[in-house]
Amino acid sequence: MPTPPATPYYITTPIYYVNDQPHIGHCYTTIVADAVARFMRLAGHDVFFLTGTDEHGQKVEKSAASRGITPQELADENARHFVTALGYVGATNDDFIRTTEPRHEKQVQRVLSTLIESGDFYLDTFEGWYDEGQEEYVTENQARERDFTAFNGKPLVKATEENYFFRLTKYWDRVREWIEAHPEFVQPDARRNEVLGRLRDESRDVPISRTNFTWGIPVPGNEKHVTYVWIDALLNYMTALGLVDAEAADMDASRHHYWNASGPVVHFIGKEILWFHAVIWPALIMALRDAGRTDLHLPDAVYAHSFWIREGQKMSKTLGNFIDLATIEAYCENFSRDALRWFLLTQGPLGATDADFSHSRFVEVYNADLANGFGNAASRVTNMIVKYFDGQCPDDRGDPTNGDYNWPEITGKMIATATGQMEQLDVAGALRSGLELSNRVDQYINDTKPFKLAKDPDGMPEVGRILYHCVETLRIAAILMLPAIPDASQEFLTRIGIDPTSLSSSSLTWGGVQPGAAITKGEGLFPRADVDAPPPEVSASGS
RNA sequence: GCCGAUAUAGCUCAGCUGGUCUAGAGCGGCGGAUUCAUAACCCGCAGGUCCCUGGUUCGAGUCCAGGUAUCGGCACCA
Numbered sequence A: 001m002p003t004p005p006a007t008p009y010y011i012t013t014p015i016y017y018v019n020d021q022p023h024i025g026h027c028y029t030t031i032v033a034d035a036v037a038r039f040m041r042l043a044g045h046d047v048f049f050l051t052g053t054d055e056h057g058q059k060v061e062k063s064a065a066s067r068g069i070t071p072q073e074l075a076d077e078n079a080r081h082f083v084t085a086l087g088y089v090g091a092t093n094d095d096f097i098r099t100t101e102p103r104h105e106k107q108v109q110r111v112l113s114t115l116i117e118s119g120d121f122y123l124d125t126f127e128g129w130y131d132e133g134q135e136e137y138v139t140e141n142q143a144r145e146r147d148f149t150a151f152n153g154k155p156l157v158k159a160t161e162e163n164y165f166f167r168l169t170k171y172w173d174r175v176r177e178w179i180e181a182h183p184e185f186v187q188p189d190a191r192r193n194e195v196l197g198r199l200r201d202e203s204r205d206v207p208i209s210r211t212n213f214t215w216g217i218p219v220p221g222n223e224k225h226v227t228y229v230w231i232d233a234l235l236n237y238m239t240a241l242g243l244v245d246a247e248a249a250d251m252d253a254s255r256h257h258y259w260n261a262s263g264p265v266v267h268f269i270g271k272e273i274l275w276f277h278a279v280i281w282p283a284l285i286m287a288l289r290d291a292g293r294t295d296l297h298l299p300d301a302v303y304a305h306s307f308w309i310r311e312g313q314k315m316s317k318t319l320g321n322f323i324d325l326a327t328i329e330a331y332c333e334n335f336s337r338d339a340l341r342w343f344l345l346t347q348g349p350l351g352a353t354d355a356d357f358s359h360s361r362f363v364e365v366y367n368a369d370l371a372n373g374f375g376n377a378a379s380r381v382t383n384m385i386v387k388y389f390d391g392q393c394p395d396d397r398g399d400p401t402n403g404d405y406n407w408p409e410i411t412g413k414m415i416a417t418a419t420g421q422m423e424q425l426d427v428a429g430a431l432r433s434g435l436e437l438s439n440r441v442d443q444y445i446n447d448t449k450p451f452k453l454a455k456d457p458d459g460m461p462e463v464g465r466i467l468y469h470c471v472e473t474l475r476i477a478a479i480l481m482l483p484a485i486p487d488a489s490q491e492f493l494t495r496i497g498i499d500p501t502s503l504s505s506s507s508l509t510w511g512g513v514q515p516g517a518a519i520t521k522g523e524g525l526f527p528r529a530d531v532d533a534p535p536p537e538v539s540a541s542g543s
Numbered sequence B: 001g002c003c004g005a006u007a008u009a010g011c012u013c014a015g016c017u018g019g020u021c022u023a024g025a026g027c028g029g030c031g032g033a034u035u036c037a038u039a040a041c042c043c044g045c046a047g048g049u050c051c052c053u054g055g056u057u058c059g060a061g062u063c064c065a066g067g068u069a070u071c072g073g074c075a076c077c078a
Helices: A024-042 A058-067 A071-089 A102-118 A140-145 A168-181 A189-199 A229-234 A271-290 A325-335 A337-347 A359-389 A407-423 A427-448 A457-481 A486-495
Strands: A008-017 A046-054 A095-098 A121-131 A136-138 A157-166 A222-227 A265-270 A301-305 A308-310 A355-357
Touching (some): A024 A046, A024 A071, A024 A265, A024 A301, A024 A308, A024 A325, A024 A337, A024 A407, A024 A427, A046 A071, A046 A229, A071 A325, A071 A337, A102 A271, A157 A271, A168 A189, A168 A271, A222 A229, A229 A271, A265 A271, A271 A301, A325 A337, A325 A359, A337 A359, A337 A427, A355 A359, A407 A427, A407 A457, A427 A457, A457 A486
Parallel strands (some): A008 A046, A008 A265, A046 A095
Antiparallel strands (some): A121 A136, A121 A157
16 A cells, blocks of 8 residues: 655644743643654654744843853753753654754844845834833833832833834734634634734734843844844744755755645644734744745644643742652652653643642542553453463454454544544543543453453463454554553553554554564553552752 | 633533433442452442522523622733
């Protein structure tokens, strides 16, 4: 069967701000995008999965100064923390872009030149009430509320600043119309409504350069201005592909196909940065198109997930209850990386409401889904094959059905369901579909009782048939769950004679397990966890 | 303040355009059966004022109004 050319699939996380320490929020976004990327690769797509770090801005400049190091040193140091975090959670990103890299900076400058020339970026003076203590502008309304007094009690001053502005007003209606016409562009729906609501207000142009600090990309031709971090940051999605100007970035065109009309472009983000991705970003692309770059088009989906809270409480700096890297590491060590990924992916805040990271819930889900669910099913099936067939995979004698069970049909439907769910970015749903297949195997064993049939030598052919149905179904379940639990899934596949490094879209059809293959039992994939045990200890050295 | 959303079993949630909802799933809990398996799995059990009040309708978790509660977005902070 000739394989059709692989459809590209481009998926991104936000680039993470290096002034922060990595925490569960970053890890969650990364894991979700990673799971989608892994699934789409299995489904036969030509996937490009991008993440990286956002390294410019006043905060970085200040933090570095306060520590007596250069901003670049600070960025280097913290970018390493994010790379470490990617390793913890098992991210399979194809590239890691940093906004201080020349390939990025050169292309951003190219965008600036283009849009300054087209007139959508223009120089103007901004006048407003400035709080000299806080070093920030306050809006006219806020100023009035505070009686024109700064935080430190001194009066606010009327300050003027020269800025480049982006003519957002020109694109305001077009962006709104685009979002209205493309319901899948901003997801989930509740977030889309928020954006549309705000787009019904009056539009304003937005400043896109700063002059009060220097750690940023200089505006070409007017170097006392540095590019506002958000413009800088958003463009990473294109610069990593060399889409703006491959030559200037010393890149080639080999990644350009990831962002054209033939495959989806999906941005996974947290809800706090929705506005930039849902409005500023498409407007920016429209501006580039108006400036002649008609080859560039809008992304297909911006998916804004909500936040994790911890044991019912919001995570905050003042409470100091962030689930930081040390805690994440502790969970990985106590339960396994797969366990963490499974919990985050199936219980996470993909919808519009926040989700709770509660330890007791974590253990419940771990036991129910992984230990008692897939792990136990894998264990009982491999054990019976070892016990009754000396570890040699039996065959189903050409009949993959048994009474009401039509396994090619059952698994085929579930594969289709999971694929559809994943395409809709319903990651939790897709994973549950895989788990459901494993549950069906448990039910099947209880229905057909191969362990009873095995007591009579004449029953062995039937036992073999049943067990083949079981391993084969579990193979498919393992592949469907692989995006969440790659380690255990690959371990299981290896035990049943499947090479996990050579999976392809054809792996998702009935009949992958070879009769006669050596099957091993091995240790339990997910040992049952003690519900009453306290949460894992976090070593004090963690930062 | 402005705009928006949600309120359903102990927990997390499904219930689209009103009538197989005398209200469902998963988890937890309880009981039973079973032994291939990780005290696992399988089967059965949940009697919840569907937030409150009023309204529309032959008929409302499902529509409308008001109320209450919770939450989110809007602050040039990336």
